[in-house]
Amino acid sequence: MAQLAHVRAVEVRHVKASDSSHSVTVRVTHWITTISFLLLLLSGIAILLAHPRLYWGETGAVGAPSLIDLPLPFVLNVPIRGPGRYLHFLSAWMLVITGLVYVVSGILTHHFRQNLLPDKTHLSGEAIRQVVSDHLRIKRSAKRDAHPYNLLQRLTYLFVIFGLVPLMIWTGLAMSPGFTSVFPAVVSALGGHQAARTIHFFVAVALVVFLIIHIAMVWLAGLKHRVVAMVTGRTASGTDCP
Amino acid sequence: MNKLMTRRKLITTGLGVAAGASGIALAARLASQYGLIPPDNGGVFGIGETLTYAAQRMLMSHHSLAREFSRSEISRVAPVNGDPPETEVYQRVLHSGFADWRLTVDGLVARPSSFTLEQLKRLPSRTQITLHACEMGWSFIAEWTGVPLSDLLSSVGILPQARYVVLFPLDAWWESIDMSDALHPQTLLAYAMNGEQLPVPHGAPLRLRLPRQLGYKNTKYISHIKVVDTVKNIGEGVGGSNSEGKGAYSWYAGM
Numbered sequence: 001m002a003q004l005a006h007v008r009a010v011e012v013r014h015v016k017a018s019d020s021s022h023s024v025t026v027r028v029t030h031w032i033t034t035i036s037f038l039l040l041l042l043s044g045i046a047i048l049l050a051h052p053r054l055y056w057g058e059t060g061a062v063g064a065p066s067l068i069d070l071p072l073p074f075v076l077n078v079p080i081r082g083p084g085r086y087l088h089f090l091s092a093w094m095l096v097i098t099g100l101v102y103v104v105s106g107i108l109t110h111h112f113r114q115n116l117l118p119d120k121t122h123l124s125g126e127a128i129r130q131v132v133s134d135h136l137r138i139k140r141s142a143k144r145d146a147h148p149y150n151l152l153q154r155l156t157y158l159f160v161i162f163g164l165v166p167l168m169i170w171t172g173l174a175m176s177p178g179f180t181s182v183f184p185a186v187v188s189a190l191g192g193h194q195a196a197r198t199i200h201f202f203v204a205v206a207l208v209v210f211l212i213i214h215i216a217m218v219w220l221a222g223l224k225h226r227v228v229a230m231v232t233g234r235t236a237s238g239t240d241c242p
Numbered sequence: 243m244n245k246l247m248t249r250r251k252l253i254t255t256g257l258g259v260a261a262g263a264s265g266i267a268l269a270a271r272l273a274s275q276y277g278l279i280p281p282d283n284g285g286v287f288g289i290g291e292t293l294t295y296a297a298q299r300m301l302m303s304h305h306s307l308a309r310e311f312s313r314s315e316i317s318r319v320a321p322v323n324g325d326p327p328e329t330e331v332y333q334r335v336l337h338s339g340f341a342d343w344r345l346t347v348d349g350l351v352a353r354p355s356s357f358t359l360e361q362l363k364r365l366p367s368r369t370q371i372t373l374h375a376c377e378m379g380w381s382f383i384a385e386w387t388g389v390p391l392s393d394l395l396s397s398v399g400i401l402p403q404a405r406y407v408v409l410f411p412l413d414a415w416w417e418s419i420d421m422s423d424a425l426h427p428q429t430l431l432a433y434a435m436n437g438e439q440l441p442v443p444h445g446a447p448l449r450l451r452l453p454r455q456l457g458y459k460n461t462k463y464i465s466h467i468k469v470v471d472t473v474k475n476i477g478e479g480v481g482g483s484n485s486e487g488k489g490a491y492s493w494y495a496g497m
Contacts, residue, residue, distance in 0.1 A: 079489020
């Protein structure tokens with residue numbers, strides 16, 4: 001009990017030490033990323049529907065063995081692929097440029113160190129047990145402001161920002177014959193052109209799962225307050241975090 | 243204090259915007275000068291296309307080669323998209339066993355010429371095993387043999403104004419590639435596939451093999467090659483039939 005009180009006290013200090021609202025950079029990059037991601041998803045589906053079969057290795061075609069036949073129709077006679085590709089690469093540039101701004105500013109402003117990297121207070125056995133049990137019971141944590149994030153949030157955001165999104169870009173570039181002529185290892189390390197395509201698909205699915213959980217958690221935390229906080233940067237006092 | 247901060251902020255923002263705008267203008271001018279702007283640069287999508295094309299052209303050198311594979315990796319299944327031209331002229335050359343067929347090379351060249359298939363086959367050839375990746379998602383590996391386009395172009399003498407090579411097949415279709423791709427060692431006018439004469443569905447008698455770009459830039463059934471300084475006055479001016487009209491595709495397909 002005394003230990004828990006100590007954890008709480010440290011956290012309160014932490015909240016006071018760091019600015020508990022989202023910075024302008026975080027807010028702007030968050031929403032541009034949201035738009036880019038939705039456009040990438042939409043155009044990605046348009047491209048996928050030309051050939052909803054997945055393979056491993058370098059090659060794959062109808063008539064050759066597949067890894068997975070997705071339960072989707074082959075859409076060939078609707079002119080969505082060309083525009084889909086134009087949109088996919090435009091929004092990929094949006095995402096990459098925004099992502100670079102976010103990562104560079106996050107390093108310079110200590111955003112990652114302060115808000116996303118778990119510190120000692122998160123890594124004590126008691127704190128981990130608490131946050132896991134809260135999440136398992138879908139229980140909102142006791143009164144605390146939305147910042148700093150709890151351990152599971154931190155790990156999830158770090159995994160998405162430094163794991164899934166870079167893997168998405170990597171597997172995307174691995175399918176580019178121009179790019180791989182300069183850096184062939186980008187595709188051979190993954191196991192081939194079709195392997196890159198298959199990984200690209202599954203990472204996209206993982207990102208959609210993240211998006212759904214993210215929206216659900218924001219909903220639980222108070223949709224209006226959290227959206228207002230991500231738009232204006234203001235956090236209403238007494239708002240609970242997910 | 244507050245007012246001062248606001249003024250300072252206003253000045254730095256203003257300077258930032260001005261620097262950004264002139265930076266973009268300068269970048270656009272340099273990009274145009276160094277041939278980093280694709281023909282389909284218009285509209286919102288044109289921004290993405292220009293970024294992709296310029297970025298890849300800056301990364302790639304003449305020596306960046308598409309991956310080549312071993313014989314054992316050649317695919318059993320080699321799909322195609324689309325049907326052979328239904329034009330009368332194609333049916334005629336097909337029935338003649340391509341004896342009537344000629345490849346015309348003209349435009350910005352010193353010696354406009356035409357070649358029979360036999361003449362092309364007597365020129366020095368290159369054989370390469372590369373991946374053919376379709377934008378739809380399928381891919382296969384095959385061995386192609388043909389005349390490097392750069393050899394053919396140097397035999398007719400390219401004029402210094404040359405910027406694009408336009409490929410006309412035996413139907414109403416057309417495509418174009420830039421000189422960087424036209425002169426690349428792996429860019430072939432292929433007449434054979436997997437050791438045999440190029441099959442009709444794969445573009446007989448002659449197709450382009452451009453392994454640093456996706457399948458749809460690998461024009462089939464070629465009969466006319468024209469070297470130009472601009473593609474603005476051909477068709478809709480966006481560099482090829484694929485990039486025209488509803489459902490258009492990127493002119494640059496290295497991505």
